[in-house]
Amino acid sequence: MIDRIPILRIRDLLLVSIQADLHDILVEQLQSDILKELERKSARGLVLDISALNILDTYTARAFVHTAQMARLMGTRTIVSGMTPAIAMTLTEMGFSAGGFETALDLESALTALSTLDGDED
Amino acid sequence: MLGSRIDSDIPPKLLAALEANVSVPPRLRQEIMSLSIQNREQIENLAASIVRHISLFAGTENILPILTKLDQATSGVLSLVPRDDKMRVDNEAALVLARRSAITLAAKLGFGPVERTKVATAVSELARNIVMYAKVGEVRLSVVTSPRIGLAIEARDSGPGIPDVDKVLSGGFRSKTGLGMGLRGVKNIAQEFAVQSAPGQGTRVRAVFYLAVQR
Numbered sequence: 099m100i101d102r103i104p105i106l107r108i109r110d111l112l113l114v115s116i117q118a119d120l121h122d123i124l125v126e127q128l129q130s131d132i133l134k135e136l137e138r139k140s141a142r143g144l145v146l147d148i149s150a151l152n153i154l155d156t157y158t159a160r161a162f163v164h165t166a167q168m169a170r171l172m173g174t175r176t177i178v179s180g181m182t183p184a185i186a187m188t189l190t191e192m193g194f195s196a197g198g199f200e201t202a203l204d205l206e207s208a209l210t211a212l213s214t215l216d217g218d219e220d
Numbered sequence: 221m222l223g224s225r226i227d228s229d230i231p232p233k234l235l236a237a238l239e240a241n242v243s244v245p246p247r248l249r250q251e252i253m254s255l256s257i258q259n260r261e262q263i264e265n266l267a268a269s270i271v272r273h274i275s276l277f278a279g280t281e282n283i284l285p286i287l288t289k290l291d292q293a294t295s296g297v298l299s300l301v302p303r304d305d306k307m308r309v310d311n312e313a314a315l316v317l318a319r320r321s322a323i324t325l326a327a328k329l330g331f332g333p334v335e336r337t338k339v340a341t342a343v344s345e346l347a348r349n350i351v352m353y354a355k356v357g358e359v360r361l362s363v364v365t366s367p368r369i370g371l372a373i374e375a376r377d378s379g380p381g382i383p384d385v386d387k388v389l390s391g392g393f394r395s396k397t398g399l400g401m402g403l404r405g406v407k408n409i410a411q412e413f414a415v416q417s418a419p420g421q422g423t424r425v426r427a428v429f430y431l432a433v434q435r
Contacts, residue, residue: 119320121312122348152337153319155344156401184337192341192405 103128105135110142111212112174115205117150125161132165136172143212144169147205149180156194163198176200179208224258230294231255237293238270241286242277260320264327264336267300271330275431280369283330302328302363309375310356315347318359325361326371330431338409339371339429345402346375346425354379354423370411370430378422385415 103124106113112135118124132144146162148154166176179202189196202208235252238244244252251266270290274283287300305321307314322343326336343359350357357377364370382388388400389407403425407413410427417423 119316121316123312152323152333153340153344155341155348156405157345157348160401182333182337184334187334188338188341188409191338191409192401193408194401194405 100124101127102131105131107135107139107141110140111209112136112141112144113147113205114145115147115150119153120151120158122157122161125158129161129165129168133168133172136169136174140172141174144174144176145202145205145208145212146176146178147180147208148178148185149182149204152182152184154181154185154189156189156192159189159194160198166199175212177202177208177211179203179205226256226258226297228256230297233293234290234298237290238286241282241289242274244273248273260324263298264324267298268327268330268332268336270300271328275330275369283369284365287328300328304360304362306358306360308356309347309350309359311351315344315351318347319344322361322371322373325363326429329363329369329371331371331429332432335429335432339373342406342410342427342429343373345406346373346427349402349423350375350377350379353377364428364430368430370428372426372428373410375425376422377424381419381421381423382415382417383419385417389415 100118101124103114103116103118112132114128114132146165162178169176177200181201202211231253235244235249238252248269251269255262255266271283271287274286278286284301290300291298302325305325307318307321309315309318319340322340323336326339331339343361347359350359354377357375357379360374362372362374364372389404391400391404403415406425406427411430412426412428414426415423
């Protein structure tokens with residue numbers, strides 16, 4: 099099992115592609131790594147791409163909400179991209195409110211949203 | 221096992237054994253013949269396709285007998301017959317394993333991707349509650365055949381128990397850690413759901429997911 103998820107920086111954006119089966123320690127580690135990276139150098143946007151995941155339980159989804167909130171306080175907008183229909187249906191039926199983080203269909207849409215000034219284009 | 225090669229004689233053997241019982245359409249034939257690497261997801265998808273095909277063309281009562289024949293023909297390499305599973309849950313790694321087992325069993329029962337995700341998510345929530353509150357417990361996955369084919373998840377622990385189960389399930393109780401949300405969530409996605417719990421007496425949760433009726 100891997101113990102760390104890499105964070106890539108592309109200009110003023112941070113990109114995290116989550117490929118591993120997430121467990122709690124990994125999620126906590128990622129959260130603190132993101133905050134450390136934001137402290138080192140500010141970023142305009144953070145993209146968490148979860149297209150490789152086929153499970154996202156409410157604990158992990160809440161961890162993403164918290165990450166987005168903390169990043170927001172540090173001036174960074176967070177977008178979760180690539181959620182599969184299966185995960186979207188499951189979370190919604192479970193009663194998890196999707197309002198906690200911004201989402202995009204895929205990585206490209208997330209990057210487009212972050213690179214336009216108001217994020218409304220496309 | 222993961223990523224190792226499957227002997228080239230396995231796909232034709234599997235196909236022949238399946239064809240001895242039901243007619244196999246070209247698409248399924250191709251899915252079987254293209255099986256080459258022992259990749260968990262590929263085998264799960266194939267298992268689900270085979271089960272759905274059998275239930276559609278031979279009836280649900282023939283699923284287990286035919287799968288047994290397929291396993292015999294392929295020396296059990298793919299282990300298509302769904303089997304009950306019991307796991308001790310006491311840490312993160314066990315939680316990850318529990319949900320993987322849930323996905324595999326759900327696939328062997330013919331559950332589609334969305335239903336597999338629901339089952340695995342439910343296992344994840346229940347197993348997490350065990351790890352967080354009781355530290356150690358057990359998750360059982362079992363095959364249900366009546367009234368329909370389904371998968372039952374049973375999570376048991378001897379932890380502190382839940383003081384007011386009704387309040388937790390109705391949303392009147394919100395823990396910082398999300399116990400309530402997890403349990404309520406499982407109740408919302410399962411077709412059958414029951415909790416037995418009292419302070420000091422541990423917790424027992426049973427959630428059943430039935431295979432959706434074929435269109």
